[in-house]
Amino acid sequence: MEKILKYTNYVDVEKKLKRYSNDYDVFIVDLNNIKIEVSILNELLNIFRLCKILKKEIIFLSDSDFDIDLKKYIRIFKTYEEYKELGIYGTFQTKIYMNNEKLRNLLKETLMKNSFLVKERYESNFFNKEHDSRIKDIYIIDFTNYKSEKEEEIKKIKNKNSDTMVVLVIDVKAREKALKMVEFVDAIIEKPVNITSFINTIKKLANATNLKYENIELNNRLKLMLDDIENEISLAKDIQQSFLPKNNISFNGYNISYLFKPSNGIGGDYCDVIFLENNKIAVIFADISGHGIPAALLSSMLRVFLREYVGKYQSTKELVECLNEKIIEVFPSGKFVSLFCMIIDTNKNTIMYTKASQEPGLIIENNKVIELETEGQVLGLFSKKEFSDLVLFEEKQIEFKDDSVILLYTDGITEAIKNDKLYGIENLKEQFLKDRHNIDKIEHSLKDYELDDDLTLLTVYKEYKNENR
Template sequence: METAINTSNRYELKELELNSLLEITQAINENLPENSLYKIYNFTLRANLKLGKLMLLVHEKNNWELKLSFGTQKDYADVDDSTNELVKKQKILFNADLVGSAFSEFEVAIPVFHKDELLAIVFLGGVTNAEEKELIENHLNFIQALTNIIMVAIENKKMARARLEQEVYAKEMEIAKKVQQLLFPKSLPENNNFSIDAHYSPHHTVGGDYYDWLSIDEHRKIVCIADVSGKGVPAALLMSNFQASLRTLLRKTTNLEEVIHDVNHQVFESANGENFITFFIALIDLKKKELTYVNAGHNPPFLMLANGQIEKLDKGTLVLGALKEIPFLEIGKTKIKNTQTLLLYTDGLTEAFNEQEEEFGPERVIDILNNNNTVKPSLLLSKILDSIDGFIGNRPLSDDITLLACQFHV
């Protein structure tokens, strides 16, 4: 008679386990979110076992995260060190193994592995008699298998989500790269009295660097450079909108004060004050022998004067788009005498670091200019790029580097 009862109990136990596994499998197949899977798991264990305590710790990014907790006396939100000591034993632990640890209130701790990788630990406790303890012990393999199924399903969800995010990110970068390439001028002038050369070194991600030039007439030329905060498609689209607005404005007026106020308004409206643009623009008038400029929060370009001196062009205003109205604006002016060279650059140049955490800095740029104050723009940029490559060594760039050298004379 006793054998028949035990057989019946074992049959009911297996049926209970099978139904629970089918329910969990159906939930996984229905692609329920992670929180729902944890809730079903929680309900399944608490409904089938007479538990007073239940806790699930999941190993994520080298840390332990508390995913489920019921009936515990202590707060187990921060148990990394204690858990790491516990799992060194790599086996199912009973109350005698847990005495003296941070988890002494539990009767059982079940580590869950997948391909030798520890995914989680299930803690069970709060049983009141020997029958309930025996029930838990009879379910140990089932609990371990159930937890493994849940954790592997959740890991697969994370991996699928990560792959999808990577695909979306790659597509965004491809779009942003194409947009950015369209912003750069198709050709650069190389005349007797006015020539330009430029270079763009992209970082791993696509940023918002931009340079341009525009011929107003035979004697007046515009050169400019900009850097938008942020990366990817939003930065590229904001810079694209900025370029379109700027070019439209410059065909109507070369009054830099009017231009700056207008493009600031355009950037502020487009970015809702969330992004800004550093910007430098220079109007080179070979007939008047005058260079007029505005620096809107950009790295000060260097102007190599005819006497060998180097002037920093830092007069202007704040970055564009930070405020609806520009609070102040100073127009910079300098006379053009003989041959002069103007170097525009983004902060990726001066803020490049070598393997010893040293910054390239503006001083090294000035040294290069002092030694190459009469060379053509293409050779000057080549000297700068050779210098930066030698400086950073094997360390990758931390930002885009954009350079524009403009040489002119009257």
């Protein structure tokens, strides 16, 4: 983030820099209408040093012409727009090693006009020294007077940091030697140097470096974001798991077991087992539209509604009608719930059930699989208060025999795919008939199938008739 400060005096700017240092990364000091003298220059240099201590970037704006060449000391632009356009090059340090003073000064002037930081030296200064070789260093080396020592120095620079850029300035005689160095060189410029072509080449190298490291920074940020998301999903998963009922429930001769596998670690499938008065058990099996955290949040809201209202209704139809109105009232528009609701009377061995656009429950009786169907549309679509003719939920009741087994499931299993074919309801019925008391085996039958949705299964059966199974 950037903060623009109007220059009045050093003390004022110093206070503001310290005050805002935690909130901004770049400070832009406006020098317009300020007469730059040696004393002012000293203050500006102190501001520059302070920003270095604070590890902040400092930019100066001024549309005036100065007797002092300020760009030798500080980064200065005529306008904010110029800073935005050229400021991207101000982080690059160009180092010119060239004996031709006229050409060296021309390259230096061109680079400085385009906001590059510049150091210029004679060729002899290039040898036998410890080069910085930083990411944003650009070495411009006159290769006209070929020496093998130049090759060795260039290789040292590149071996130290391959991202440091090397540009050779050559004549026709040095071309062959330069081409042999192509592995260690980023650009070759031939004499006579075309200044426009030269600065475009340098900008191209700088832009490529900026883009590369912007992508690296972006990838690092994305990784941190993904890590945060994974942590949040993990926490949400733990919360959702904590809402699930106890598994392998044994109550008054009945066993209730389930398998819950969200496709993304967390999802919109929901099952619940709620103990009621008079040895009754409410079993709720639902599928909230969508996937991931949003669907999981809605499933937790559904849980709240169920816990509040399930004990107030003796009828599954009335309970589902109540849930429909609450979902319309509270859920976001376009979010729906399909649901299978049943109340088991363990004293009378009866089951009352209502289906709201959910997959039909399956029950095994006399070694046959029968579908438990009722009329009922998806919850959250139409309110009975406004569309009484369209909202119809049906309630049925059956006897639960000693050898009966019920299976509830979401469409994640029937819509699993292998070789472009669905797992399907008939395959599920066959597997259920074979492994009626073993959810894990039913789930194992999907091992070669691709699942794109949450997978939840639940079985109900009488224990005392099946204790030796």
